[in-house]
Amino acid sequence: MTIDGKHNAGYDSMSRVKDGDIIFHVYGQHLRAISRAIGDVYEQSKPNDNSFQDWADLGWQVDCKMTIVNVSLKEHRSWFKSHEGGPFNKNGTLNQSYLLALTKEQTNYLLSLVNNKDSLIDLITADKAVNGNNFVLTKSRAPLKHYDYHSIPSVNKTKGTYKLEINEEKSRVGLLGEQAVINYLKNNYSSVDYLIEGLSSNLKSGGNDDLGYDIKLTNKNSKEIIYIDVKSTKGKSNIFYMSENERQAYLEAKRHNQSYLIYRVFDLDEFSQTGHVDPIDLTKEENQPKFQPVNYQVAFKF
Incomplete structure (x- = not known):
């Protein structure tokens, strides 16, 4: 929250991140990277950086393993338009927010857009066994x-x-x-x-x-x-x-x-x-x- 006690929904979402969660990093209507949380969220003091001075001393930190991708989402706007919710609005574009929850269908669709499936397997299954059970x-x-x-x-x-x-x-x-x-x-x-x-x-x-x-x-x-x-x-x-x-x-x-x-x-x-x-x-x-x-x-x- 901010130093005056106000909440930000995007930052509050970080408090719910769990080990193994998949996080998509988007900027400029492009999917730029995909991360996997390698542990549950935990409290951390804010960085000693002027850009964080409006925030309270304690915040949330999530440690991640990341793989870089570059996927344009503009060509898929019609799909997102018909599956609005969370980060996607009725126009099929992205709502601006720090972190928003995806539906399972949205998650699977975003993963399907990545051509290098080997890098995704390495990311998602690293440090844990993929078990058919x-x-x-x-x-x-x-x-x-x-x-x-x-x-x-x-x-x-x-x-x-x-x-x-x-x-x-x-x-x-x-x-x-x-x-x-x-x-x-x-x-x-x-x-x-x-x-x-x-x-x-x-x-x-x-x-x-x-x-x-x-x-x-x-x-x-x-x-x-x-x-x-x-x-x-x-x-x-x-x-x-x-x-x-x-x-x-x-x-x-x-x-x-x-x-x-x-x-x-x-x-x-x-x-x-x-x-x-x-x-x-x-x-x-x-x-x-x-x-x-x-x-x-x-x-x-x-």
């Missing part, structure tokens, strides 16, 4: 249709067999997707009635990735078992891949009139920690998969 999945209102289910057949192994290396980014997305689905199931299935078991190596220490599914969901009352395999992507691709173990697990479940579900996770966003999920029961007649082999394991003798 924190992701919020929303069941898709418009599920992806016309899935193709591609299987990778196996052949007899001999000396000199070459194996395809798993892409590191693909592994990361797979980990986040599986963790997010476990979180989704816990939020949608009562622990009183259902047992949720994460069985893959992503979900359990010493887990087994050769079962053909990642999660087993058991109804404690009826003893019905649902097998769940998670397929994740950051985009909206309607194609995913199944291993021969997964295909066999699906066929085995079908033979025993059990459910085998693919939880298709898409639009997975590390910045907002959100995504969409489309559960597909392959054992239902309308979801019968079409398998098409696309890769072969090649072995030869030296």
Whole structure:
């Protein structure tokens, strides 16, 4: 507050900043930088600077980690106009204030304007592990249709067999997707009635990735078992891949009139920690998969 006891709403907003909050720095209708608070706000004596002489001796300080960007907001005025509130007025321009709260939708939109996504990942995830258990999945209102289910057949192994290396980014997305689905199931299935078991190596220490599914969901009352395999992507691709173990697990479940579900996770966003999920029961007649082999394991003798 000022030395005469008056408050400024923009400065008062600083008192509510928490560790991990994302802060956008804007000047001249340009997004100039993005910061992450690396601790909760705390009281601090005002700087020994003539520009602060109108303020009381004690104020707020927020320590931040910053990355520099340069994004013009003028081209996006129509979007901000239709999503007014907080820093954005009815004209789609910015209200002048020191600090204003954004809606989740506004935050996600601003993050989407930054081209260098790697710098954002480094900023947002620095000093903390990104955990899929924190992701919020929303069941898709418009599920992806016309899935193709591609299987990778196996052949007899001999000396000199070459194996395809798993892409590191693909592994990361797979980990986040599986963790997010476990979180989704816990939020949608009562622990009183259902047992949720994460069985893959992503979900359990010493887990087994050769079962053909990642999660087993058991109804404690009826003893019905649902097998769940998670397929994740950051985009909206309607194609995913199944291993021969997964295909066999699906066929085995079908033979025993059990459910085998693919939880298709898409639009997975590390910045907002959100995504969409489309559960597909392959054992239902309308979801019968079409398998098409696309890769072969090649072995030869030296």
